[in-house]
Amino acid sequence: MPAPRYDAIVLGAGMSGLAAAIRLAQYERRVLLLERHALVGGLNSWYKRGGRRFDTGLHALTNYAKRGAPGAPLTKILRQLRLSWEDLALAPQTRSEIAFPHMRLSFSNENELLESEIARAFPASRAGFAALVAAVRAANPFDAAAPFVSTRARLAEFAIEPELVEMLLLPLLWYGSALAQDLAWDDFVILFRSILLEGFARPEGGVKTLLDLLVARARECGAELRTNTPVTRILVEHGAARGVELESGETILAEQVYSSAGWVETRALAGAPVPDSERGWVTIFEHMCVTKSPHRARGHDAAITFFSEVERPRWSPPTELVSFETGVICCSDNYATKQAPTDGLLRATLLANHDRWSALPEAEYEAAKLSAAARLEQLCASHVPDPRPETVLRDSFTPRTIRYYTAHAGGAVYGSPVRHRDGRCGIAELYLIGNDQGLVGITGALLSGITMANQHGLYARNT
C-alpha cells in the first residue's frame, strides 16, 4: 500500500471540521478538509435570495464573552484557533425572552436582568433560583466518566416553581437537547451558562463573517480544502481507518479520519452500520420573513423569543409535519450591530417530523410548506410585531432541505441522542467531531473540533 498523503482527512467543512482542520494544520499536520457542497458551513451556512444573504443556522452565537474574558469558552476557541475577538465583530443582544401563556421573562447578557425578572414574576422561587445559579457555577460538567444525571430530577431539589422550571428549560432544550423531554445535568450546566449566564451575540455580517475567518485561517495554516467533494466511503483495514473514497472514485489515504457526518452516518460510511434508531430526532421547519422596517422601529427589541403555547411544552418528536406547541423566533436585526439595520429579518423555527415531510409527494410538499409558514406567521404575531403586513420576501426550509445540505440522517440538527464524548466510534483512527461527539450550537461544534483534534491528533502524537 502506498504511503498516506495526509496525516488527517476531515469530513465536512462545518464549524467542527474547520476547527479540527485548523488545529491539526497549525501544528504541521498535513490536512485535507473535504466538503460535499460548494459552500462551507454545513448546518451553519448561508444562501442568497433576492440579492440578500440569509443565514441558515445561526440565530445567535451563545457564550458571549468580552475580549479576553478568562476561562470563557469563547476565549478558549479564539485562542486555540488564533482568531481575534475584534475580527469576529460580535454584536451583543439587547435582550431575549421566554414567553409562556401567562408569563414572560426577559434575559440578557447581564445576569441581573433575569434575576430581577424572577423576583418580579416568581418571588417564591427567588432563593431557589439563586441556589440553582450557584450550583451551575460550581459544577464541573466536563468529567467524561460521570454517569447520566437527569436534569428534571436534579431541578426538583431546588425550591423553584414548576412553571419557572419549564420556562428555564425551554431555551436550553431548544438550543441544545438531542434527548426527548429531559437533558443530562452536565449538558444543562453547560447550556445554562452558555445561554442564561453568558448570553447571545451575532457576528456583524452574520455567519459568513465567522466562516470566512475560519477558512482563511485554515488556508493560512496550510490545510487543503476541497469543496464539491462528497465522500462515499471511509476505508477501513484491519479495524482501522485508512482513508476515504470519493464520489469520483478517487481514493485518498490518511493516518487519521475525523468525521462530522454524525454517529449513524459515519458508521454507515465505514461499512459498519448501527441501528437507524440511534439517529437524532430533533429537526426543524424554519421560516423567514424580510420586513420593510426593522423590528426596533416597531417597538420590539428582543433578539430571540422562545415561546410555548402551553404550560408544559413537549420536547419530543412531533407526530404531525410540525408542532405549533413551542418555537423560537429570532429577530436578527435586533443585535446591536455597528451598521444600523434598514429592514427587518424574522426567522421562526418549529420542531418538525422528517419522515412526514419526506413522505410527501412533490405537489403536496410545496403546499404544505406554504401552509405551515402561514400558520407560523400568524403564531409569530402573538409574540412579536405581526410580520404579515410588513413582509416583502419570505422563504422556508424543511427537514428535507436540512438532510440535503448536512447529509445528516433524518435532517437531524442536534445529532444522535447517544453522545460519543471521547470521539471514538469503534474503529481505530476514526474520530467523531461535531454534534454527535459533543455539544450543539456553533460554540459546541467549534469546541468539539478543537478538543478532538487536540486529544487524538496532537497531544497523543506529540512525539
Next chain:
Amino acid sequence: MTREEIVESIKDIIRTIAPDEELSGLKSDVRLRDQIALDSMDFLDIVMELRKRYGVQVPEEDYKELATLDGCVAYLHPRLKDRPAKVGV
C-alpha cells in the same frame, strides 16, 4: 539563543496564543499562571509551539520546569543555545 532571546521567544509564543494578555509587567520568578490567565490548553500550546519553532521536545514530566520565565530559561537555554531565535512565526 541567549537567555534574553529565550525570554523574548517565550513571550512571543504567549502573545501568539493569548494576544489579550498584558505581558509587559511579567515577573520572571513568579508562576506565569499566577500572573496571566493561561489554562492547560494554552500551556500545551506553548509546549507545541516550542517544538514547532525550535524542535525542542518537552516531555510531560518536565512541564513543571516551565512554570516561570526563569524556569523556562534554565530549562531551555542548554537546549537552545546553539539555535537562532524566531520571533513572530
